[in-house]
Amino acid sequence: MTTVEVVRTYLELRDPKELRPVEISAPDVRFEPKPSCSPADYRALYAAVGGQWAWRDRLAWSEQQLAEYLARPGVFIWECRVTDETAGYFELDRHDDGSVEIVYFGLIEKFFGRRLGAAMLTAAVREAWSLGAQRVWLHTCTLDSPRALPNYIARGFKPVRTLTYTEEF
Numbered sequence: 303m304t305t306v307e308v309v310r311t312y313l314e315l316r317d318p319k320e321l322r323p324v325e326i327s328a329p330d331v332r333f334e335p336k337p338s339c340s341p342a343d344y345r346a347l348y349a350a351v352g353g354q355w356a357w358r359d360r361l362a363w364s365e366q367q368l369a370e371y372l373a374r375p376g377v378f379i380w381e382c383r384v385t386d387e388t389a390g391y392f393e394l395d396r397h398d399d400g401s402v403e404i405v406y407f408g409l410i411e412k413f414f415g416r417r418l419g420a421a422m423l424t425a426a427v428r429e430a431w432s433l434g435a436q437r438v439w440l441h442t443c444t445l446d447s448p449r450a451l452p453n454y455i456a457r458g459f460k461p462v463r464t465l466t467y468t469e470e471f
Contacts, residue, residue, distance in 0.1 A: 304471045311451060313459035314439040318431045320458040324420035331389075331418065333425040336379040341368040344379065347391045351408040356445045356471070360406075380429065382409065382422050389413040392426040400436035407440065408447065419449065423457050445469065 315321060336343065345368070348360050360368065371377060376396035382389040390409035396402050404426050409419050430438040440459070442450045455461070 306445070306469050306471065308443050308445055308467055308469050310441050310443040310465045310467070311461050312439065312441045312463040312465075313454050313461050314437055315427060315459055316437050318427075320460075321424065321427050322456065322458045323424040323428075324417060324457070325424070326417060326421035328384075330385045331421070332383045333422060334381050334383055336381055336391075339372050339379040341365050341372065344368060344372060347379070347381065347388065348406065350388060350410050351390055352406070354411060355408070355447060356469075357406070378429065378433070380426065382413075382418060384413060384418070389418055390422060392422060394426065394430055394433065396433050396435070400434070402430035402433050402435035402438050404430065404438065404440035408450075414449070419453050420457065423453055427457065 339347075345361070348357060351357070363371070372379070378394040378396075379391060380394075381391045388410065390413060391406070392404060392408075393406040394402055395405045404423075407423065407426060409422070427438055439462075440454065442454065
């Protein structure tokens with residue numbers, strides 16, 4: 303067992319004007335909603351994107367827990383597609399307090415370096431605002447891609463809180 307100190311950073315946007323967008327004009331790049339994402343499809347996205355970053359929370363959920371979560375009316379899954387391949391995904395959760403959380407967000411490694419992350423974050427934020435968000439927020443940590451936090455800040459997100467904890471592997 304290895305113990306690692308982790309720093310989690312919470313970030314937010316409070317106004318749509320704070321977003322610094324990046325657009326992708328490549329016709330083979332699309333962001334597609336998955337309105338009836340099955341647990342199996344969700345697990346495939348989650349593992350493909352998060353496997354290298356120690357994402358494991360949702361892997362512990364039972365099939366029933368995951369199906370119930372995905373069926374909630376405030377949960378939205380979007381897939382990034384490049385031609386016919388999955389490049390990544392984002393997950394939004396509309397909360398009762400009027401905020402929309404970008405719960406999970408990421409790309410598969412082979413798609414790094416193409417500005418897809420910046421464009422996908424732009425799409426995620428725009429979709430969050432279209433859901434009536436009063437605030438869009440997310441969190442990342444030092445176990446995540448070293449590109450994550452700089453991307454969030456570059457798109458206009460402001461850090462609002464940090465939390466340090468330990469994780470065992």
